[in-house]
Amino acid sequence: MNTITSTKCLIKVLSLSCIVALAISQTAFAQSKKDRIGMEYLESGFSTYDSIQKQIHDLAEPGYLEYESSEILIRHLEENGFTVQKGVADIPTAFIATYGSGSPVIGLLGEFDALPGMSQDTSAYQHPLKEGAAGHACGHNILGTATAASAVAISKWLAQGHKGTVKYFGCPAEEGGGGKYYMTEAGCFEGCDAVFDWHPSNANKVSLSTWKACMSVKFSFSGVSAHAGGSPWMGRSALDAVEAFDNMMNMMREHVPEGTRIHYIISDGGQAPNIVPSKAQVYYYFRNKDAKIVKEVFERALLAAQGAAMGTGTTMEYEIVNACHEKLVNRTLSEILLKNMQKAGGVILDDREMAYAEKLAATAGGDRSSCDNFAAVPAQLQEAVDIGTSTDVGEVSQMVPLASIEVACIPDCQISLHTWQTASCVGTTIGTKALLSTAKVFYLSAIDLYNNPATIKAIRDEYEAAQGKDHKFSPLMDRKPPLDYCK
Numbered sequence: 239m240n241t242i243t244s245t246k247c248l249i250k251v252l253s254l255s256c257i258v259a260l261a262i263s264q265t266a267f268a269q270s271k272k273d274r275i276g277m278e279y280l281e282s283g284f285s286t287y288d289s290i291q292k293q294i295h296d297l298a299e300p301g302y303l304e305y306e307s308s309e310i311l312i313r314h315l316e317e318n319g320f321t322v323q324k325g326v327a328d329i330p331t332a333f334i335a336t337y338g339s340g341s342p343v344i345g346l347l348g349e350f351d352a353l354p355g356m357s358q359d360t361s362a363y364q365h366p367l368k369e370g371a372a373g374h375a376c377g378h379n380i381l382g383t384a385t386a387a388s389a390v391a392i393s394k395w396l397a398q399g400h401k402g403t404v405k406y407f408g409c410p411a412e413e414g415g416g417g418k419y420y421m422t423e424a425g426c427f428e429g430c431d432a433v434f435d436w437h438p439s440n441a442n443k444v445s446l447s448t449w450k451a452c453m454s455v456k457f458s459f460s461g462v463s464a465h466a467g468g469s470p471w472m473g474r475s476a477l478d479a480v481e482a483f484d485n486m487m488n489m490m491r492e493h494v495p496e497g498t499r500i501h502y503i504i505s506d507g508g509q510a511p512n513i514v515p516s517k518a519q520v521y522y523y524f525r526n527k528d529a530k531i532v533k534e535v536f537e538r539a540l541l542a543a544q545g546a547a548m549g550t551g552t553t554m555e556y557e558i559v560n561a562c563h564e565k566l567v568n569r570t571l572s573e574i575l576l577k578n579m580q581k582a583g584g585v586i587l588d589d590r591e592m593a594y595a596e597k598l599a600a601t602a603g604g605d606r607s608s609c610d611n612f613a614a615v616p617a618q619l620q621e622a623v624d625i626g627t628s629t630d631v632g633e634v635s636q637m638v639p640l641a642s643i644e645v646a647c648i649p650d651c652q653i654s655l656h657t658w659q660t661a662s663c664v665g666t667t668i669g670t671k672a673l674l675s676t677a678k679v680f681y682l683s684a685i686d687l688y689n690n691p692a693t694i695k696a697i698r699d700e701y702e703a704a705q706g707k708d709h710k711f712s713p714l715m716d717r718k719p720p721l722d723y724c725k
């Protein structure tokens with residue numbers, strides 16, 4: 239080969255590679271423009287989702303009674319081309335909305351139940367919307383709306399000819415009713431490759447924490463009534479049985495595995511001191527980060543309750559009210575959520591919202607610095623910390639790979655969830671901004687998964703390694719949904 243020819247060849251090769259590079263960058267540009275469709279939808283969706291979350295906020299329907307709230311979300315999803323299956327798992331307010339076809343299948347959890355007695359408007363002082371009514375003190379008005387927004391955004395991307403499915407799970411009664419327990423039992427989540435979940439919080443974070451498994455159980459004792467002064471020897475006190483049982487449980491605390499929590503209330507202790515109570519009831523929660531231990535502690539408690547009944551001449555019946563497994567968090571999926579939380583950015587308040595948040599913070603000893611949390615985005619995953627509470631999201635996580643995020647919706651001071659301050663803040667435009675931030679994180683993460691089958695496999699491999707390949711889901715109770723528990 240002579241020099242002239244080789245130079246010509248080099249020029250040819252260079253110009254060819256320039257064209258190829260240009261073509262690749264144009265494809266990448268076209269691709270990223272295609273991928274932006276859902277982000278553009280969310281960026282222009284403020285008024286739509288502000289209206290939806292505020293309607294649900296003001297309806298504030300408690301567990302299993304979320305008829306209108308679920309209907310608002312169903313209508314919105316149907317208007318956007320989703321097919322909706324209503325009344326799943328024998329629960330009138332549970333539903334699954336589906337868009338697209340084939341795999342991967344991405345699931346999004348939506349909650350919309352309110353807390354009894356927590357009614358609150360959006361003032362920066364305590365002021366119920368309706369005295370004694372329920373309120374969104376856990377922010378489920380924005381929880382369910384955020385995942386609906388991201389489901390619609392994802393559907394816009396799928397509609398461009400992409401293969402894959404998005405499923406929105408309308409999950410009622412998170413607050414004590416365990417809606418997801420029954421939906422899991424009914425097989426609603428089967429076939430999902432990944433499920434996204436979130437919760438309003440006082441920080442933006444992606445946490446690997448395992449919430450505790452829990453069983454809540456009512457123990458009811460029956461004895462014989464008598465005049466407590468006139469003829470006490472004729473009575474057999476059901477309250478004595480409760481007290482004997484509680485005494486044994488308080489001694490048992492020392493002899494249960496580390497990290498177990500046992501708490502109770504006497505839900506019925508009789509009517510008057512001068513009547514030997516023929517009926518009494520005590521309501522227990524048993525928690526540990528391992529469902530097997532929770533079951534063992536419950537079985538020991540059952541023996542103690544039987545012993546208390548025997549010793550006091552009474553009889554005992556029990557009802558498992560609610561149960562859930564610990565949350566199994568998928569690290570691979572969490573890393574994707576973190577990367578996209580960094581991309582989507584934090585919740586940016588305007589001057590009016592900042593002034594309101596500052597006022598709200600002041601009611602709980604906070605100040606302006608308590609509001610820095612809204613915009614702050616985490617640099618890394620939060621490694622698992624010991625969380626004392628439980629969630630029915632645990633059930634879903636035992637069935638399919640799942641990861642969760644938390645998004646800042648309240649100032650970071652002495653304001654926790656389940657307070658009037660939270661119920662107020664999540665009903666404002668701060669709540670709307672937080673829900674749209676959440677929706678963006680889930681949208682970007684879903685696109686990452688649809689575009690990368692290898693990541694889906696890695697998520698599955700991690701789940702199977704944690705559960706064991708032949709893992710069988712083993713329920714903690716056998717009962718029908720307590721549809722009237724908030725009536």
Ligand SMILES: [Zn+2]
Nearest residue numbers: 376378412437
């Ligand atoms: Zn909640």
